[in-house]
Structures are given as C-alpha cells and as structure tokens.
Amino acid sequence: MTEIIVVTSGKGGVGKTTTAASIGCGLARRGKRVAVIDFDIGLRNLDLIMGCERRVVYDFVNVIHGECTLKQALIRDKRLESLYVLAASQTRDKDALTPEGVQRILEELAADGFDFILCDSPAGIEKGAHLAMYFADRAIVVVNPEVSSVRDSDRILGLLASKTRRAENGNGGVREHLLLTRYSPRRVATGEMMSVGDVKEILGLEVVGVIPESNEVLTASNAGTPVILNEESVVSLAYQDAVARLLGDTVPLRFIEEPKKGFLARLFGG
Amino acid sequence: MRLLGLFRRPPPSAQVAKERLRILVAQERTARGGPDYLPLLRRELLKVIRKYVNIDPEAVHIRFDRAEGHEVLELSVALPGK
Numbered sequence: 263m264t265e266i267i268v269v270t271s272g273k274g275g276v277g278k279t280t281t282a283a284s285i286g287c288g289l290a291r292r293g294k295r296v297a298v299i300d301f302d303i304g305l306r307n308l309d310l311i312m313g314c315e316r317r318v319v320y321d322f323v324n325v326i327h328g329e330c331t332l333k334q335a336l337i338r339d340k341r342l343e344s345l346y347v348l349a350a351s352q353t354r355d356k357d358a359l360t361p362e363g364v365q366r367i368l369e370e371l372a373a374d375g376f377d378f379i380l381c382d383s384p385a386g387i388e389k390g391a392h393l394a395m396y397f398a399d400r401a402i403v404v405v406n407p408e409v410s411s412v413r414d415s416d417r418i419l420g421l422l423a424s425k426t427r428r429a430e431n432g433n434g435g436v437r438e439h440l441l442l443t444r445y446s447p448r449r450v451a452t453g454e455m456m457s458v459g460d461v462k463e464i465l466g467l468e469v470v471g472v473i474p475e476s477n478e479v480l481t482a483s484n485a486g487t488p489v490i491l492n493e494e495s496v497v498s499l500a501y502q503d504a505v506a507r508l509l510g511d512t513v514p515l516r517f518i519e520e521p522k523k524g525f526l527a528r529l530f531g532g
Numbered sequence: 533m534r535l536l537g538l539f540r541r542p543p544p545s546a547q548v549a550k551e552r553l554r555i556l557v558a559q560e561r562t563a564r565g566g567p568d569y570l571p572l573l574r575r576e577l578l579k580v581i582r583k584y585v586n587i588d589p590e591a592v593h594i595r596f597d598r599a600e601g602h603e604v605l606e607l608s609v610a611l612p613g614k
C-alpha cells in the first residue's frame with residue numbers, strides 16, 4: 263500500500279523542504295521505496311536541497327502535459343537507491359498543475375509499488391498548497407514555535423479537515439502530525455520561546471518530531487546533502503526519530519531540554 | 533518599591549504568546565466551516581451589546597454547528613462580574 267504524505271505549513275520558510283528532503287531520505291534508509299515531489303511550481307528548490315539540481319531534465323509539469331514519461335522525470339538519488347525526486351517546474355503558469363494530472367501521477371507511482379509519496383507543499387493556501395494536500399493520507403504540519411507560524415498552521419488544519427479527498431469521502435480524514443522545527447531549548451528555558459507542550463496544547467496535535475535550531479541545516483543545504491545524512495548532528499538524530507515515529511515506533515522526544523551544565527561548566531561559564 | 537519590582541516580573545513572552553494564540557485559535561476554529569458572515573456578526577453584536585454593558589471582545593462566543601439537516605448558531609455573552 264502506498265501512503266501519500268503532504269509536508270505543509272501555511273506560513274513560508276518554516277522548514278518544509280528541509281523536512282521533506284530529510285524524511286524522504288530517512289524513510290528510504292529504513293528500506294522504503296520513496297518518491298519526493300516538489301509542488302512549489304515556479305520556485306523549484308527541493309532538487310537543490312537534495313543535491314540533484316544538475317540532473318533535472320524533465321519536471322512534474324512535463325509529465326502532466328505528457329511531454330515525457332514519469333520514469334524519465336523521476337530522478338534517482340545517488341546515495342539511496344530506493345529514493346526518487348520529481349522536480350517542480352519553473353513555469354510561471356499557475357494553472358500548470360491540474361487535479362486530474364496530479365491524481366494520474368500519484369496513481370502511477372502507487373501502481374509502481376512506491377511505499378511513500380512525500381508532497382513538498384508550497385507556502386500559502388493557494389492552488390499549489392491545495393493540490394499538494396488534496397490526495398494525502400497523512401500530513402506533516404511543519405511549525406516554528408512562533409505566533410504567526412502556529413496560527414497559519416491552524417488554518418492549514420482547517421483545510422486538511424475540509425478540502426481533501428479523505429475529508430470529502432468521509433473515510434476518517436487525513437492523519438495529522440505536528441513537526442516542530444527551529445526549536446531552541448535554551449530560549450524555551452528562559453521563557454522567550456513557546457515549548458513543545460505549549461504548541462501541542464494550542465493545536466491539539468500529536469507530535470511526530472521536534473527539530474532543534476542548528477547551523478548544520480545551512481551547511482547541509484550548501485552541500486546539497488539532506489541534513490539527516492549528517493550523522494554527527496543532533497538535527498539528523500531528531501529527524502531519524504521523527505521517521506521512526508512515522509513508521510509507528512514509540513520513541514521518546516530528545517533534544518527538547520537544554521543540557522544541564524555541570525558544576526565546573528557553570529563556574530567557568532562554559 | 534524596588535524590591536516589589538524585583539518579584540513582580542512581567543510574564544515571560546512565550547506565556548503571553550501562548551495565551552494569545554489559545555484565544556485566537558479557539559475563535560478561528562468556531563468560525564471555520566461556518567458562514568462567512570460570522571466574523572461580521574460577531575463584531576456587530578459586540579457593538580450593540582456595548583451600548584448597554586461594557587464587555588471584552590472575548591466575552592462574545594459564537595458556536596456554529598451542523599446537526600442532522602439543521603444548523604445551529606449558539607451565542608453566549610459573558611457579562612463582567614459586579
């Protein structure tokens with residue numbers, strides 16, 4: 263069975279593409295066959311974060327228009343052999359994506375035996391975001407612990423509950439997961455930043471992951487290596503935990519508290 | 533005085549954010565799926581009621597429900613304590 267997961271947020275720049283790339287890699291590393299699709303038509307970026315930008319020949323819209331086959335457009339990852347990327351088109355035509363076209367591609371991927379299809383949504387609540395979520399079975403709602411991100415994500419929850427195929431068919435709706443990212447335990451400790459508990463309480467969602475704020479994310483995107491593949495970083499571990507939870511494992515949250523400083527560190531202000 | 537100031541710090545900003553969001557999200561969720569006129573209705577109600585009693589904007593609650601073929605609009609107004 264193929265599961266379609268949308269990575270969405272409402273507000274822009276919160277970490278959707280970073281998350282889609284890392285979760286995609288993480289699922290593939292756990293032996294799943296994964297396709298990650300960039301729905302951000304006109305602003306292609308997933309290919310850069312995944313490091314396959316120079317291998318894009320055909321894109322999502324080319325497949326929809328029948329200008330190539332899906333097989334020709336899917337880019338196989340160089341590091342993980344069960345991972346594929348479908349790049350967004352750079353066209354400025356907002357109507358390039360059609361519901362029928364998107365559905366046809368998703369069905370073809372399902373028939374091809376993909377375990378997971380990750381849809382990297384554009385920001386906002388316009389057509390692209392709508393199509394990215396419409397066919398989803400599950401949603402990863404990416405949120406920063408900050409007022410406008412939390413508010414916008416609640417609007418997205420409203421859309422997931424009404425404007426999706428599962429909502430319309432009344433078969434249980436889309437399963438929603440909260441992924442809190444750019445989390446700073448230090449600022450939570452000083453009361454400057456809302457905690458996981460706060461955001462969870464406001465939105466009433468189950469938490470699939472808490473990703474710390476880290477410079478490693480920038481370094482990884484510079485290199486075109488999804489940050490989950492940088493084994494040394496806590497961000498990688500946090501994303502690996504999120505992947506495990508998506509797959510149904512019970513994993514306690516980590517990296518949500520500031521490491522307690524030892525007596526000496528405190529003494530010397532380390 | 534200075535000692536009091538020391539003890540009575542303003543609440544941490546995260547707590548303020550949480551409280552504001554809690555109210556806002558609850559409000560936006562009740563309006564969701566309901567008719568588009570709900571926000572306006574709410575504002576006008578507030579205006580009318582304020583001619584008689586001075587209430588907070590948060591004191592007006594509107595609930596919209598759909599149940600077996602009919603729709604229910606539930607209004608409640610919390611009046612300030614004496």
Ligand SMILES: Nc1ncnc2c1ncn2[C@@H]1O[C@H](COP(=O)(O)OP(=O)(O)OP(=O)(O)O)[C@@H](O)[C@H]1O
Nearest residue numbers: 274275276277278279280385444474475476479480
């Ligand atoms: N955990 C993190 N720590 C630090 N920086 C991060 C983290 N996650 C994401 N970022 C940074 O935030 C920025 C936006 O990330 P990303 O492109 O993934 O967001 P997006 O939601 O896909 O944006 P858009 O809405 O434009 O598609 C990037 O510069 C990225 O490096």
Ligand SMILES: [Mg+2]
Nearest residue numbers: 278279302307
């Ligand atoms: Mg993006």
